[in-house]
Amino acid sequence: MKFSIAKDNMNDKKVLRIINLGGTETVTKNLTVYEYDDEIIAVDCGVYFPDSEMHGVDVVIPDFTYLEENSHKFKALFITHGHEDHFGAVPYFLDRFDVPIYADKLVQGFLRERFKDKDSKKYAEKVRFVDFESSTPEVHLKHFKVSAFGVNHSVPDSKGLAIRTPEGLVLHIADFKVDWTPVIDPPIEIDKIANFGNEGVLCLLSDCLGVTKEGMSASEVTIEPTFLDLFEKAKGRQLMITTISSNLSRMYQIIKTAEHYGRKVVLGGRSIQQSVSVAQNLGYLPFPDDLFVSEKSAQSQNQGNIVYIIAGCYGQVGSALERVSRDENERIYLEDNAMIVFSADPNPPGTDVMVEKVMDRLTLKGAEVVYSDIQDNLHISGHGTKGDLTLIAQLAKPKYFIPIGGTITKMRAYRNMLVELGIEKERVFENLEGESVEFSNGEATVGSTIKTELVMIGSDTGEISPIVMKDREQLSSEGVFVVVVPRDKNGNLVPEKSEIITRGFIYVKESPELMQQYRDFAAKSINKWLDKDKDWNELKRKVELDFEKYLYKKSRRRPMVLVHSI
């Protein structure tokens, strides 16, 4: 194999750095930095939805510190497609940066829709969007030249980026699949990728999430017969189909089938309504307005003449479908013998328990639940499988590879796929978060690592400190135990009058004797140290330690112990 890499200047000592600030390991929270000399551009700016241990956290956003420290170099943000994990952190981004955001009309639409919210109105003024479609001429910055090409994914008009750098051409292809017969948008612009490959590609950043599935991915269109079949079976019955709100192709197919069967369409849940509203305005869903009826007016109609496209396919607490399952959706009521169809990825990490609960409740209420275990072809993934990934790798024939958008295990499987193709594993860089690759004179080496922190955002409250999070973890598993020691008017401690306040540890009302024992122990422990330690903070620490040991011995629990004087 021969490599011919286009470069501006072979003798330049400057290097190109590609830093994966997010989007590896945890798949989501995508943010990739391209840096050359005095210029930085970034690709994607997504969120990560928290683990169950992240108490009270709504979203996790990328650590912007590196970009803030280098904001004088930072020239532009490019968004590849309209998924939360690629654009969801833009509002937080706008709090910090004032650079143009290159995005297609759909991404702009999704964001502008969000900026209509009371708390986000300020961003509507602030944001500087630049239209960025696959037909847009190459964007010329000082060192970087960026153009887009169409790829397929579960949201329409997803893009790959061709980034020309002084070190050579880099292709950045985040979430994608190869779909020759997509439903809304055109097929992947495979010819452009082939041309880039022939021109010479320095590095390919490629989606790797679907690498463990063999063969080529199925086309979105192959799901059509499933819907025809389900609508046929549901004749005369209430029918609800749940999918993710950005999957406009899936909705297109549902609406088309509804039209065929003479059913009106009801959009259930705010996320679905917003997404469809944006899509309709942009022409993605060219159906007559009178095909749609509101949640409210649907209540009085024959449910057999309606299909609901409803939010909540991952069992999200508070989603439209989850509330239906608990009889707490004020707008949508479940009829006997309803059919509820789950048309979404059956197993994104961490969702199985929630989905199962919703399905169980719906079944219990008499609904027929249709899900992937009992019905084939209910969902087509938006991520390319091994065949798709191989095809793109072979067409682009880059000198180097950086898998993105996958866990460490998936990155390794992608590397193994390349090794099977005869590519040396040294040409594949499995970057963890903050890790970088540096390119100089056509050669890539491991670059320095940017230290990143977990940036957790609570509901409307802004950033949550890691110390607060650690406290919550302890509070959550063992509760809190507060000892208040009063002082007399001379400021002397009165240990005998100490009070105990505790929650999440024992049920106080059922344990009056225990509470007395704790008060006695407090007096004993404070008196023990009182003579030896004049310093309150020192004394407080010792009494806390005493109590921790005592409580563990008595109860085998370790509540958070706080001693306070007043």
Next chain:
Amino acid sequence: MKFSIAKDNMNDKKVLRIINLGGTETVTKNLTVYEYDDEIIAVDCGVYFPDSEMHGVDVVIPDFTYLEENSHKFKALFITHGHEDHFGAVPYFLDRFDVPIYADKLVQGFLRERFKDKDSKKYAEKVRFVDFESSTPEVHLKHFKVSAFGVNHSVPDSKGLAIRTPEGLVLHIADFKVDWTPVIDPPIEIDKIANFGNEGVLCLLSDCLGVTKEGMSASEVTIEPTFLDLFEKAKGRQLMITTISSNLSRMYQIIKTAEHYGRKVVLGGRSIQQSVSVAQNLGYLPFPDDLFVSEKSAQSQNQGNIVYIIAGCYGQVGSALERVSRDENERIYLEDNAMIVFSADPNPPGTDVMVEKVMDRLTLKGAEVVYSDIQDNLHISGHGTKGDLTLIAQLAKPKYFIPIGGTITKMRAYRNMLVELGIEKERVFENLEGESVEFSNGEATVGSTIKTELVMIGSDTGEISPIVMKDREQLSSEGVFVVVVPRDKNGNLVPEKSEIITRGFIYVKESPELMQQYRDFAAKSINKWLDKDKDWNELKRKVELDFEKYLYKKSRRRPMVLVHSI
């Protein structure tokens, strides 16, 4: 179809009640009660492993209240097989009941091994085991006559029960599959089930977990070529295989393959060591002692001559493999280029995120991780699929069916399977927890529901009150906010000297001004109510409400607010 049900007395007004106290909905925590007149027997007594929202909870056990209230009738407990969700609550059972426990030698062995622990020693004296094998003559109680027949499952010598009642014969077949070529134990005693069917079965309680998979289940023996292949590939390299500790058949195959390849076997982790020790003593694993080496002595040996059977296949925090992945297993070190094989159910609910983390860490350390996404035939389920379940239903041809051991969704799929066979859905009772079926004169009707509570057990601490659990939930997401109001020597409140103690809410050291604002607000609010309310509890409640509103307005958070005077 004709039913001929054997009964003692057609005119008897007494009824047979079958109560599903556990083992439906949540799959685990199995406990079924059989009641006739003045006699009760129970089948299984298992635990449930807590959801991520159950803060600080180790296990959930069945609610024994009904059995305690009727302990004078309660004559015997029968255990079907050696899995935690069927026998794990026996120690808690022994705290409350003194009835014989009918169990096979393996279940007895697992429990006696547990009773060697310091905290459980007392149970060794207390427990009254009665040997109960498929060869054991029918056990005759006053109304019930119980015998066992062998079934297959992922732990050897699992049993179905034939329970003769005055109302007719009931078959209780918990977790099972049909395996004509099992590895350790004999094939399912299908002939006995056929004979019972011909005799006439009133009701079949059947496992339903695997119902959504078509066809007959594969035999455990079909996994053998996978191991031969993996051992071949791992030649000269460190090899670790993880599976659940009770899967003795799987271990048998690993050990046999190890012997073939001249590798010694190391048991990694206490649960695996205990399980193998019990199995060896009972003759389930007839291999020479010198085939095994200890974790410690394995350290100094060539790792290519060893295979580890290691605990932690679900990524459990603190398990042997999870500690290996964090470099915190003091006895087992990971070598470069190790092969780690996951040979267990790839997706039990709620485990995917943990498993992924462990696989990622192992990959990062240079191990080749072999898991079900990239390697076929790594695991064979112990639960019968639709074909198995259909076969048993058709052979037993009961008048009524009660699916057990599955979620509501699985129970419904089992009912649908029966409906496809031409069985009226009215003959299938999908009992939720606490629900019962009553049989009288050969007819079944829905019985009364026994109210059950969630019984949560913390580490070594006994039962956790639901109130404490609710407090922990609030503490975990928003933290705690304590206002302490001092009183002077006359007992009068001094609002101006109020103190604030807070954790998990804001980071106090970073927010001195905020803390002063809170103290000021405390004084203001207390003074406001002080004149109007003489009753402290009333005043306290009002100040708490004031603070809740104030904090929400200021921070959009809702910490637990506690006002206390001292």
